Amino acid sequence: MTNLIVDGVSKVYKKKTALHPCSFEANEGTCVVLCGGNGAGKSTLLQIIAGILDPSSGKTSINEQEIKYAREKYLEEIGFMPDDFHAQEMMTVEEFLRFYGSLRKVKSERINEVMRLIGLEGKKGELVKSLSKGMRQRLLFGQSILARPMVLLLDEPTNGLDPYWVNQFVTILKEIKKNGTIIVFSTHMMDVAAETGDTVLFMKQGKVIQTIQHENNVEETTMKLLKLHRQ
Template sequence: MLQSEKAILAKGLYRAYNGTIAVDGISFAVEPGRIFGFLGPNGAGKTTTIRMLTGQLAPTSGTAYVAGCNVLTQRTALKQRIGVVFEIQNLYERMSGYENLAFFARLYRVEKKRICEVLEQIQLVGREHEAVRRYSNGMKQRLLIARALLHRPQVLFLDEPTRGLDPVMAQQIRAVIVDLKQQGVTIFLTTHYMEEADQLCDHLAIIDRGKIIAHDTPKLLKRQALLNLRCIKLTLHDEQQITLCLDDRKDNKRLCELIEADHVLSIHSQETTLEDIFIRLTGRSLVQ
């Protein structure tokens, strides 16, 4: 596997702070033009990973390549090839949307016509000369994405792009993300919304306590068959609801034991969701 063949390639990324492990030797690869979802509860290591991949933080050990650049030794080239949209809306509120983009266009040394292109791309034409403080949260989020696209990045990092938005605005942001993918942009996405991850992502990695504990397509992650059982408790005579996974050997053994003991009153299959899988793998909800 060559780094030039992958939009993102992480190999044994490890980061510790004063003896505390934040990211514990993770490895993964992202194909060009794909949407890669990175899911994990607070404190799992997501932010540290993003900071390493975007050249803001040096790994304690391990290597990573993003858009063909070594994140440790080629930071200047890396910044020219990536765009980053963090959850915090760090815009100049007194300036207009156009003025915000014009300021960064000068920093990126891109032509002015590019401003009009990204404004049209994120559907802010007609509102670009209004002060940003009058924008809705959804408009501000679109402006942040426009700013990150000015220099035509190969890889775009989006940290919780729809968090706190109403359903209509969130859907507009998702439509922009899909459009960017169709244009060949690779997107590294973190989100707290499982349905969003299921809808948008080609691949997902679930990280918990610094380790990647699952990595696959949403479809394959959800392939596990779950059964809801209505049972008589083994020690008491009242009923109990139990959920078992047929892909789990221990659960298969437990199912056989319950059936042999004649404790099963009924069995119903359950369609698996990403949230089911996430909770099963981590033991906790993504939103806490």
């Protein structure tokens, strides 16, 4: 069974603490959602789990493999979607996905499947730079799921999505969970967090101030998160 452990990770830049010690555990087929305003520490935490940032303290492991001691094996298990598009804009949609697919030895059939899933099959010949914000988000999301990772990390994946694609995104995440993937993602959308998260970590100023476990009442969980956000 796939297992992700985040054990007391923190991040300090000189005298500024971006992330206070944070711990959680996630098992196969579960979703952890990071909620909170700007500067809450969500992106920092995701980047530490993804191996982009080194923690000032603490450690992360996937199936008992710590990134410090088994970096290549650890990173093989991860799919990561950044919060903004910093990629090859002169590639077409298809070239972009095939490039990232080649890094993970993804078959052509899977690349075509993902293009259909994210609704960009009809745009496959268009340059990335010509895509709308929402389409770019969908393309970044598609890149992150190409290799069917065991751990999927998404930084503000719903930014720029219209209501239809927010609903599609939720549906896709639920299917990915059913296949056993661990998902950790950040969002400002409290209803999306309430609907998808088995665990929701509400963060403020680099600290997890409340942990909310899965509840069947989505509206009630959404209201709890909204109240925390307004405090």
